Every structure is written in C-alpha cells, then in structure tokens.
Amino acid sequence: MARNNGEEKPVRGRSDKALAHRLKRLRSESMKPPMGLSESETKARKNAASVDCGWGRLIFAQTFDKPSELVDALRKEGPERRDIAFYVRDPHVLLAMAPQEIFLDPSHTFRLDLATYRSSRRQPRGFFIRRLSSEADARAVNRIYAARGMVTVSPDFFWSNRDNRAITYLVAEDEASGEIIGTVTGIDHGRAFEDPESGSSLWCLAVDPQARHPGIGEFLVRRLAEHFAARGAHYMDLSVLHDNAQAISLYEKLGFRRVPVFAVKRKNPINEKLFARPLAEYDALNPYARLIVDEARRRGVHVEITDAEGGFFRLSQGGRSVHCRESLSELTSGVAMSICDDKAVTRRVVEGAGLLVPEQMAFDGDEEALAAFLKEHGRVVVKPARGEQGRGVAVGLETMKDLKRAVANAREVCDRVLVEACFDGEDLRLVVIDFRLVAAAVRRPPHIVGDGRRDVRSLIESQSRRRAAATGGESTIPIDGETERCLASAGFALDSVPAQGEDIVVRKTANLHTGGSIHDVTGIVHPKLVDAACKAARAIDIPVVGVDFMVRSPSEADYVFIEANERPGLANHEPQPTAERFLDLLFPLSGQKSAAHALGKM
Template identity: 75%
Template sequence: MAKTKTAEPRRNTGKAERALGHRLKRLRTESQKPPIGPHAGEAGPTRHSVALDCGWGRLLFSQTYPDNPSIIDALSHEGDKRRDIAFYVRDPHVLLSLAPQETFLDPSHTYRLDLSTYRASRRKPKSFFIRRLASQVDADAVNTIYAARNMVTVSPDFFWANRDSRSITYIVAEDETTGDVIGTVTGVDHQRLFGDPERGSSLWCLAVDPQCRHPGVGEMLVRRLAEHFQARGAAFMDLSVMHDNEQAIALYEKLGFRRVPIFAVKRKNPINERLFAGPIQGYDELNPYARIIVDEARRRGIQVEVTDAAGGFFSLAYGGRSVHCRESLSEMTSGVAVSICDDKAVTRRVVERAGLKVPDQIAVESDGDEAIAAFLARHGSIVVKPARGEQGRGVSVGLETPEDTRAAIRTALEVCDRVLLEACFQGEDLRLVVIDYKLVAAAIRRPPCVIGDGEHDLRTLIERQSRRRAAATGGESTIPVDADTGRCLAGQGLSLDTVLEAGREIVVRKTANLHTGGSIHDVTGIVHPRLVDAACAAARAIKIPVVGIDFMVRRATEPDYVFIEANERPGLANHEPQPTAQRFIDLLFPHSRPIPASQSPSGRPEQSP
C-alpha cells in the first residue's frame, strides 16, 4: 500500500512534466516560424515552413515544410491576383493527390548552375551596365518590363522596402545613353533566408525590355547574379523555366546550367489558367494580337473558339451573347467604318471635315505622273504610300529627289494601284489607341536603330537586331534590308558594308512601323490633352469603337500634330502595360468587368474629351 501511495504522486508528476514538455515544444516550434512580412525568414536560421513574399506571390520552399498537407494548406492561402509557387517539391504526385482540383504540376523545367565550377566571362557589357536596384524610379521601370512580358507586377513600395534585404536581391541593367532600365533579375539566397544546409540560391523573374536594342542583356544579368551568389559562398543557383521557352533554355545551357529533377506545384487561378486548363484548338497558331485578347477572355470565364488561327479569327461567348473577332476588329465595327479606314485618302477627308489637321496630299497612278515633280518641289521632303495597305508595306518616308520618289512609287504600286504623295512632317510617330471613344494607350513609334561595336558591318548588325526584334515580338517585327534601308543609310554617308564605330547609334529605316523593325515606347501618362481630344474626335468622325489613330507630332507632350491614318485593327499587344485587352473585352462584354470600368488597373482614370 505504501508503494502504491508513494507511486501515485510520481505518476501524476510524470504526466505534468510530459504535458509541460509538450507545451514547451510547441512554444519552441512557434518561435522558430518565420515572421510575417517581406523579410520573412531573416530573423534567424529556420527550417520550418519558409515562405518568402516576392511581391507577385510567395515562394514556398517545400523542403522546409513538415509534410505535404502543410504545403497544400499554405497554397490555399494564396492572395488575390498573386501567384504562389511551391518549389523543391519532393513527391509532386503525392502532393497533387491531396488537392487535385486546386493544384497542378507546373510545366517548367528546373536548371542548376554549379557555382563551384562556374567561371565568370571576360566579356564586358557594351552600351549598358549592371547594378543593384537603387530607386523608386528603378522599381517603376521593373514593373513596366514585367507588364510588357505578361508577368505579374509588384508594388513599387515592395521593391523599395526590400532593397536592403539579405535574402532577396534585385539587379537591373541600365542603358548608358538613355539611363533607361532595360532588364532585371531577382535572386534568392537560401542560406541567408532559412539556413539551407545545401547552401543553395535561385534565380527568378529574369526579364528584358522587348524594345531593348542591346545584345546580351539577359546573359549579363544571369552572370552578375551567379557571381553575386558565388562570392557569398553559395554552392549552386537554380531556376525554373517553361519547358517550351527554347530561347531561354539555350541561354542557360550555354552558361553551364544543367537540368535537374526538381518540381514546382502551383494553385489553379486565373493567372495560371493557360498552364492547366484544356488547350483551345488552334491557340498556339494565333498571333500575339489575337492571343492577348483570348487570354483576357479566358481569365474572365468567357468561352473562346478559334475559327481561323492563321487569320487571327476567334469567337467569344458570354451570358448568351456571342461576338466574332479578328484580333481587335469585331462585329461592333461596321463595314462602313472599315472601308473608311481602308482607303487613306477617304480617311483623310473624313477627319479633315471633323476639324483635324491633315498634311497636303495628292494621288498618282504611275511613276510618270507630271504632278510628282511639282509636289516634291513644293514640299522638299515627302512620303509615298499605297492608298490601301497595312503594316508599313510600300511606305517610304523622307524622299527628296525625283529619282527616289519614282522608285518609291513603283514599290507602292506593287501593293495598291493608287499611290498617295504626302507632305513630310518632321517629328515623331504617335499611335493612340481609342476604345469606346476613350484613350486607352498612347505610344511613340521609333524607327529601327543599331549600335556599332567597331567590329561588325551594318548588314550584320541589322540582321542581329532583326533577330532580337523577332524574338521579342513573336516574329511580328523584323527589319527588311531593302531599297528604303539602303536609301536611309546612304543619306548618312553609310552603306551595308560600313563598320560602325563602337557606341555610335544610327537609324537604319525612316519608317517607324513595328512590322518593319520599329520599337514602341509608352507615353500614355504624358500625352498632351489636345492630342487625346483630336484622336477621340477622329474615332467619332469615323464612327469606329476600336481604332488606332496615327499622328506625326513634335513631341507627345506638345499639342502640334498632323493626322496620318486610322487603323481599324490596332495591335493591342503592342501597348502593355496599358490595359488595352481589358478595355476591349469591357466593350464587348461589359458585365464581365472585374473592376469598375472607369478605373484602369494602375489606378489612373482613362482620358476622354
């Protein structure tokens, strides 16, 4: 009995001690969890449920989570309009089985660079340099590049708050001449973030401005980040790249990256829809101008049927309403409006009656017309273009001699049997996209340029720049080497065989059309109100709900202009980050709007007269 009485208190004490031990263990576990916020994981080494907020979403380092259910639970807390990524998933098939309706296996490959054997390149960047993100202006520029590359944008305040982070690094490339940020990359130091025993690091969000004129920007950004982590003692640098991004994969393999069996899992959301939803027949054959609209429609749950991929035709259906489109041309644009835009002489007369300023113009039907010499003598410099045509075909700018003018007329006659001669207005080419009679986007279109390197002739430089423009635009933009190119070079005392000195930049064609190698630079936020009024007035005069109005202007910030033409099927993909596709779908299906129609995603009201 004595043993029994004395043993009972010891049993109670053991239970109390065990209970206390469990409570202490829970407290220790809680104390090891990373703090909430952008600097999560920097409070000290931890291997417990590490999720790094990157602004566009969270990176979940799956190797730090205790089990698969905890990863699924973390993904379920993904924020609105965010994209979380669970990386380093050990058993993706098991993880997916826990929530097959909510998650999917990201169709990306993982590549790894062994930093112990990596050797830095001796080649230095030309005409640009690499540095850390250093200002709010840098953050805004990075967001612009993200938007142009269809990536999720980040609050500029987030970039600024993390500029001194020990675990996340933002690097940018800056154009030496203009000071513009032309590329960016983000790096994560795993060891500093959560005490990674493997001493890993990773690369995220590599992006180069699609209008960038310099070769090798992406390569130099990757190299600088690799050297940064190598200096910190990291063992390797990983990255995730879409399986069909052949251009990026070729770059990574060139730098020594090797594919490794590491997987990522994401949550099904509108941003990721194209990665997990059933493919639309013909989608891959669509051009970028049709695809941007189809993508926006799918994000809103609008049914899409591609009716002729090669021609850019598709049908959209929502709420019992169906609309057939060819890129940004829909059934809402009348045949009369299309015919007005189709004939540049008719367009000019219509907008002139509406009070717009137009250049002097005549029509000719052969290169022997007697009016040619008189018109050229009257204006000194003229433009020759077919009365009907698109994408800059047959257009020649800045002609000053009868011989060049007649040759240009013969070229234009191959496009249309009627040719227009127009007084040349010296300035910049401005495209204004008007949807529902409101300005949605404005951009300066600049002619193609190349920058000399002191080694290669102009023919080679043009060919390389043409390849870069094609890669950046899905094959839509290339630089022709033709009579107009030769004429432009000759006017500068150059030829295709000239080796341009390093750093010298020249224009190689006078036309700024995207399809002939031109580049597009957004000016929506600074365009002069009088230009906005004129563009909206032109749209109302033509009675066209979606149109691209082209002006020649001194500057986008000044009111002087002359009307050039109206495009009934403007390329909406050329104007990101402005919400052109969103406003187009708003027009077709107003009840599908996810946000108030009067407010753009950037918070800036659209402009209208």
C-alpha cells in the first residue's frame, strides 16, 4: 500500500524498485521548506495569513510580500500574548529591520513526511485520545499549560473555536479518573490560508507532570499525524527548543527530520529567557528557586544568584534588597523558623490558636507506653521531630513490629521521634502568603498500575523515572523498607507481577520528594480549612508558609493539623499565582500592582 494525500490505494503493476523511487521522490518533495514557491503559487495563497491560537497568533511569514509588513504584524502582538512568525524566509533581513524588538527563536523545526508515515500497532494503556469537547476540557488544558510554564488560553477561546476547521485540539483522558492528562494542538495550513503545499503543523504538546501513564506525548503526536494524513496533508511540522533533548529524541523516534525553517518572535516579558543574556548559574537553580527568579526578572526586579546549589538569591529594587532561599526570605523571623522546625512545638503553638491536632506522644524508649498508644488508636504515624521532604515518616502503622522499625528509621533523621494518631483521609497542603490563602492542593501517595508483564520493582522504577523527568529530578520513589512494608500490607512483594490495570499504592506518605503527586483544589477548598490555615500562619507569625492538614475531603470542614513548612515549594502549585503573590509581598510596588497604582486604578 502507498499513501497519497492521506488515502490508502493499492499500487499495481509497479516493481519494488519503482515503488521505492516514488516514495523517495515524495519524501524529497515534502521535506522542502515552504520558501521556494513559484510566483503563481505565492499569489494563489492568502496574503498576510495568520491563525489566532489563543496564546497568540501563528503568523505564516511566507504569505507576506515584504519583511517590513511582517515586522508590522509582529508589532501588533497583544498584551500577555506570544505571537510566532513561522517559515521566515530571510531571518537575517528581518532581524536587521527591528533588532531591538524581535529575535530569532532558538528552536529547531522538525518535519514528519506524512506520505511515508506509518501508524504504530501499539495502543494507549490506561488512557485514550479524543477531541476537546467541553469547557471542562478547556480548563483542564489550561491547567496543564500553566503547570508546564506555557501561556494559558481563555477557556471561551477553546470553546468558540471548537468548530474551527483550521485548528484541531486533541486531549488525552485517563480511563480510570476521567482527568485530562495531555493535550496537543494542530493547524491545517490548507484550511488556514489555502496552502498550495498542503502542510500542517503541531503546537502546544503538553503532558500533565502528575500523569502516571507512559507514552502520552507519543500517542498525541501520532494521533494528530494520522488526522492530518487522512485530510490529505503532505507533512506536519513542529518547533522545539534546541536544548530539549527529551522531546527531540521522541520526534526523531517517530520519523521527524530537521529542516531549515526559522521562527521569529517579539522581545516581550514572556519570551525574555529566550533572548536575554542568562543569569550566571541560572541552570543550577532548582525549580522552586527558578520560578521566583523568573517572576522577579519579568517584573524588572534585579536578581543576584548567591548560591545556586542551595537555591539562594538576592532580589533588589528601588533601594530595597531581600535575600531568599527559594520561598524563604529575610521577612521570616528566626523565631518563626524555630517553631516550624520542631513539629512538637508547632503543634503546641497552633493548638493554642484553636486548631484541631491529633493526639501525640514523644517516644522516649518506653515500649509499653508505645504499645498502649497503638492499642488505643489502632493505626499511628511515626515521624522525626525535625526533618523535611518526608524523610523518616511512616503512615498507617498497625503492628508493634512495623512501629519499632519505623521508630528506628525516624531516629536516623532525628533523635526525637513523635508518634501520632492516624487520621484517615487526604493530605492537603495550603499555601498562605501575607496571611491569605494563595493555593491549596491535595497530595496523593505514589502508586503504580500493573500491566500483567512487569514486576513491581520494574513498575516502580519506571514510574519514578517519569516523576523525576516531570519535576526536574525533585520527585522519585525510593525502594526501601517503608515501600516494602506498604507493598506487603497490600499483598505484594517487589518481584510480584500485578495483573493488568491493578492499582497499587507503594508508599503511604504523599510527599512530593518520595514520589507523591499534587492536585490543585484551590477552587473547592472549604472556607473553614482556609480560616484554620490563616490562623496557623498568624499564630506562628510567618509571612510565607505551607500548612499541612489531613482532611476527609478538601471541600469538607473536618481536618487535623499535621505540620507547617517555612519553605513551601511554590512551583508545585501552578497554575495558582504563588510566585506573583510572593513578589507582591517582597516588593509591593512591582509588577501589575505598581502599574495599577500609577494609573489610579487601585
């Protein structure tokens, strides 16, 4: 079978040599960039063509008669938008006309020849691909965009363009939860501007960083390629940053080849990191520090990285200077830090402010008292009095054997060990900045899904690699005694092979650093939980804090206080404006607030 314009037709009366020659010719023709058209072909297409994609316009540079007209089009970019001029014929000429306003995007263009592309026999496992079909889908796509640092789109735009013949929105939906876990946008050039080359392009491929299924991005790309091939498109192009090795590897695996096609963008705050001179040691910052540094630079706040490995930086503007370590700043007092550092002290302080706390005992070596506490409560939690990132924490202990082992593990982190009554429910983190709630998220423990082939160890390692890739190495699932205990309680060992679709929780703690995932619930969190978190912040007298509760549901009022973190990871809570509110706290007259004051709108 040979594919011509997306239709499968039998090839009769041709030798293998002739067929190979034809496929070679088709590949050669489709790999030509759209910059060598004849005069008649150029006139046949629409002039000055562009497509509004919601995040900005995709401007087809080959449809502009003069470079000056293309520059003028880029100058009409809307606020908070990112226009892209694609298929720029002579980028050096364009840049020379407006060097202070535009820049050459540091991305490669890759092309998939749809005449020779072949679909995979593999099918998605645990999710499926479909078209975007509702406003809820649109909101979910925006959530993924924000989590990936992309420009968000008004949900109304998605919905109003659902019947747009030039734009195709695909989403990946989790079969079990119904959540949208990936998205991709396709542009049909023929329907956008009567492209004589019958091209198409792929944009905004994004996968939810919390997604646990492999291959989501690959199947989205494949489905879009099949869609355009069926429409008769000759090729599908995409643009990818030159240093995105993971994405480039995927595209090359699927048969994409690099082509000499260029894109130009405007020098705006959204694009600043692509054209501005990078800060020294910026790449060594972790995601939590980088989020704040990016927001500071966007506002024009001066940034000096003082220790990249530790996440330290100094922010300065208008004679004011604040030294920070991620979300911890000089505005947080040493007393507040001391209160958060010792979980027993934190508990006493917030209990005095009227918050509900679980019953607790400090283990001093008295095993009889420990056994009595376990008997009274049935299930308990063990944690070091001091520690972070979930180290030494064990949840849901029901036997003295497990309890003693957990105490020994906790003592490796801190000599003082606390034992608490276990509250069944979900782990809720509330981020409070300037004594107001900014974000709320449920943190869920890591789990794996069996495929009937691989053992538990392999599934954990695979899931751990995905979590590490999605979080810049911040989240991995340790295979240790706590993991083995949780597996054993569910009837599994590391060498067990779970059935296909079987869902197994591999650790009871939901901390991000031990493989947990984070799910935004800011829009549904109960007002009483918000009030309790703000009370805790005021009792500790701390301007930025992550307050942890165990709750029945984030939309219900029942809770118990767990702990307070003086350095919450703000990057874990996108799309909520955590970095923006942090900069508002440090520099109240920066950013949009400053502009509003200047214009008399506040």
